[in-house]
Every structure is written in structure tokens, then in C-alpha cells.
Amino acid sequence: MKILVVGATGTLGRQIVRHALDNDYEVRCLVRNTGKASFLKEWGAELIVGDICKPETLPPALKEVDAVVDAATTRATSSLSIKQVDWQGKVNLIQATQEADIKRYIFFSIVNAKEFENVPLMNIKYCTELFLQESGLDYTIFQLAGFMQGLIPQYGIPILDNQPVWVSGENTPIAYMNTQDVAKFVINALEIPETNKQTFPIMGDRAWSGEEIIRLCERLSGKEAKVSRIPIGLLRFLRGFTRWFGWTLNASDRLAFAEVIAGGKPMNAPMDDVYEKLQVDRDDITKLEDYLEEYFTRIMKKVREIDLEQSKKKKKKKGSFFK
Template sequence: MKLLIVGATGTLGRQIARHALDKGYNVRCLVRNARKASFLKEWGAELVIGNLCKPETLLPALEGMEAIIDAASARATDAIKQVDWEGKVNLIQAAQKTGVNRYIFFSILNAEKHTDVPLMEIKHCTELFLAESGLNYTILRPSGFMQGLISQYAVPILDNQAVWITGASSAIAYMDTQDMAKFAIRALEVPETKNQTYPVVGTKAWTAEEIIQLCEKLSDKTAKISRIPLGLLRFLRGFTHFFQWTYNISERLAFAEVLASGKALTAPMEQVYEIFGLDSKETTTLESYLKEYFSRILKKLKELDYEKSKSKKKKKTPFKSSV
């Protein structure tokens, strides 16, 4: 199958590209910068330059493609509406014109319940637009990536820096992006997934406090916790919304407020695994993911300390000792 992957340089997209190539798919990746995406070419993917916000670049990229996996999302510096709404509309319309047979879209779990949050409202609207497009779609709804926990919790704890959390954190069922990639590819292979929406979440929902405790145990360090009151978060969201140049900050604070609401972001997955033909026992748990990370990092730190102490011993003084 000839497959176009959008967002292939991202945390999730690169795992989808890797898994698709390993399974023998003919992979093309829509990228904005060929140099930054050179690793995809080295893996065996074809690169085509394009931009969701430039519709004229999409038709050539889709030429000859049978399916799309859309894992793209706005970066912190991007305007969410332009990329996640206007850009996705452009892509779906281009898919209609070129006769693409399958479209896999990554949304967000419970997007329809938080339409006051710009990013989640846009994801929900995109779901509706895709469902009405006439394309054979599958919508996958993750709640959070395990990869994001490294910079949020693990690195600050190892560096003795503050870990910022809200007063009341939501339990989130994080999933490894490698496991999400398996669901994306299986959606192309299982006919029953056509025109359906599924949650794609981890085996257990974790609060911020539970993740910190796990990191402390695995690193043998004590975390420095700094709490942001939910009221302050809401004030900052309202304040930044007043100014045009801070709209993007306001939108992301709104999403952060959802994560701090105390309402769990999780869903039952038993039937999903059955439909996709995947084994839940093979899904990475948060404990094993963080254990592997800390073991690799701590081993590396020990090696660096050993090399440093060894070099100090070898260092000779330029002065001779007097008798």
C-alpha cells in the first residue's frame, strides 16, 4: 500500500513511519524541511516538500497515494487554528480530489466534552468534517504520550529542578507512541475499523503525584515540587486572551486547565484490542517505560563520572615534589 504520513517528523509520526516501513509499506512523508527530515529518507521513506497551510502543495504530495495517516499537530510557535483546522480541511479536501481510499486521523480523547478549549474544539470539528467527507476514515483518540513525561518529570528530577504541577491533577492513561503506531497501521489492515472512532490509551491512568513518586523511586532522588493553583491558571488564561499576540498562549493554558480538572482521561480498551487484533499484554506500561529510561540514563551518568575521575587520576602536575 502507498501511504502518505503527515507529521512524520513529530514524536508520534516518526514511530508511525518506522513501523510502516518495517511492515513493508511504500511510505511517503509530507515535510516542510527536507534537511530536518533526512532521517526518514535514511530509513527508506520518500520525502515530499509541502505545507498543510499551502493547499497547492498537497495535491502533488497525494498523487498515487492510497492512504493517509495524519499525525500532524501545531507546534508551540504555530497558530493552532491555521494548522489544526484550516490545514486539516485542506488535506481532507485534497484527499477527496485525489481519490485517496483511507484516512487515519489522530484526535484527542474526550474532545467533544471540552469545546470551550480551542484545541479540543478544533479536533472535534475536524472529526465531524472528516466523518462527512465521504472518505473511509478511522479516528484514533489518545490521551497523552509517555514520551512527554521525560521532559516534564524525569529530567527536572534528575537535574534537581522544580517539577511544576497543578493543585488537582487529572489521571491520564499515557501510551507509548510506538504502541500508538501499531494501532494506526492496523487500522489500515482491519476492514472493521472503517468509519469508526476509537480511544487509544494506556493500561492505567496516572496522576502527576503518582508519576513523581515512580520517578523518585527509579532515580533514588527526591523531587522538588512546585504547585500552580488552578485559580491562577484560569486567571492567566483570561489575562492572555485579552491580547492578540498572546492568543496562542491562552489556547494552550486552556488545554492545561483540562489536564488539571481532576477528571480522568482514560477509556476501556478491551474491545479495541480485540477489533484491532492486538495483544494488550504487549503494550508498554508506564513503569517499564520509565524504568528503561532511568536505567539507561543512570548507567550513562555513572560511565561519565568514571571517565571523569579516570582522567583526573591520569593528569600530571607540572611541578616536581621536593624532598
């Protein structure tokens, strides 16, 4: 089977590419910059230049493809808006898939998206779900909560660097999952006809609050976190303020997502049925405690090695002084 992965350089997309190649799939990646995606080519994927915001670039990428895995999303540093990429770009890709007579399409949404119509990204994700359901494609929609990889810059690095860890509102509990594990569900779905025209949650078995993650990081690192709290009212003010200026609309849309993170409604869902239908062994899924323990163990070992090397250099300098 030959698949087209869109958003292949992202946190999730690259894991899907890696897992697909490991399972002997032919993988083509739609990329805007081949230089930044060179590692995918080194892995064995085919690269083709294109952009979902430029529909005329999509037909060549879809030629002789059996399935589309759409992992693209707006980057925080992008000059394009959420609406341009996550709505119009996705509409372009879905329509191009239909025109190429490709039936299989996998899309990633967010759990609870239907309940936050005032949050642009959530509303767009839900609208895309509806658009796919009416498309006639053999879609599979995966509703995600959060990635363990995002916990490192949010909690791990600030705690190790003695920098503030920012939390807000009621700090919604989130059932994080390792992107490597998400990729297992995705590739299995391609081979299971019963996943066609179905929606599945993909998330960890337990939802963690920010406070629980901070305490875990403190225990694993041996350091005390500097916690700074942002009132949700301030975030709402900033969102309203940034909407006054055209060049800050994207920032405003991202601030709106704080309503989800600070809302207090857990981002989780039952997974028993999903494990069974997608034929994934629960014991093979990474636990958040194990993920963070591995990270801190590796980092603390590196820190000790650096300290030891610096200590040796100081001793050599002292020795040379008396010669």
C-alpha cells in the same frame, strides 16, 4: 500499499513511518523542511515538500497514494495558531484527499474532546471528528490521551537535574501510551476493513496521576523531586491576560489546555475491545513502569560512566603533579 504520513517528523509521526517501513509499506512524508526530515529519507521514506496550510501544495503529495495518516499538529514553538494548523490545515488536507479520490484517512483526536468546547484544541479536535464523519471518507479516528515520551521532559529530566516539577489543579490521571505502540494500532487499522468509519480510544490500561508518576520517578532515580504547584486560578488569569495581545493568542490557547490537565476527569477508556478488533497483543504493549525504568537505568548508567571518567582524569592530573 502506499501511504502519505503528515506530521512525520513529530513524536508520533516518526514512529508511524518507522513501523510502516518495517512492515513493507511504501511511505511518503509531507514535510516543510527536507533538511530536518533527512532521517526519514535515510530510513527509506520518500519526502515531498508541502504544507497543509498551503492547499496548493497538497495534490502532488497525494498522487498515487492509497491512504493518508494525519499526525500533524501545532508545535509549541510554531508561529501559526492552533486554528490555522489543527482546523484550517486539516480541512485543506481532508478536502484535498477527497479531490484525489483517496478513501482511507486516519486522524488522531483527544479523548474527552467533546466535553471541553471552551478549550480551543479540544473543540477543534471534536469539530474535525464531525467533519470527517460527514466527509464520505473511510476514516478511522483514534482518540489519544498522552504519550510516555512526554513524561521525560516533564518529570524525568527535572528530577535528575534537581529542578522543579510543575503540577496544577487536581492533576488529571492520564492513561499514557508509548508512541511506538500507537503506531502498531495505526498500521494494523490500514489492513482491517472493519475499522473504516470507526472511532477507537488508544491508551494505556491504567491512568496515572502526576503525584503517582513523581513517586515512581523518585523511586527509580533515587532522588527527591522538587514539586511546585500552580493554582488553576493563576493559569486562568494568565490565559485571560494573554488574550489581550494578538501575538500571545497562541500562548493563550495553550494555557486553556490546562483546564483539561487540571480538571481531575481521568483521561482513559476501556481497551479490551480495541485490542481484539485491531489485532494487537496486549502483552506487546509497553507499561509505563517499564518505560520509565528503562530510561532511568540508561541515564543513571551514563552518569556513573561520566563520573568514573572524571575520576580517572583527576587521578592522572594528581599523578603528573609529582613527576
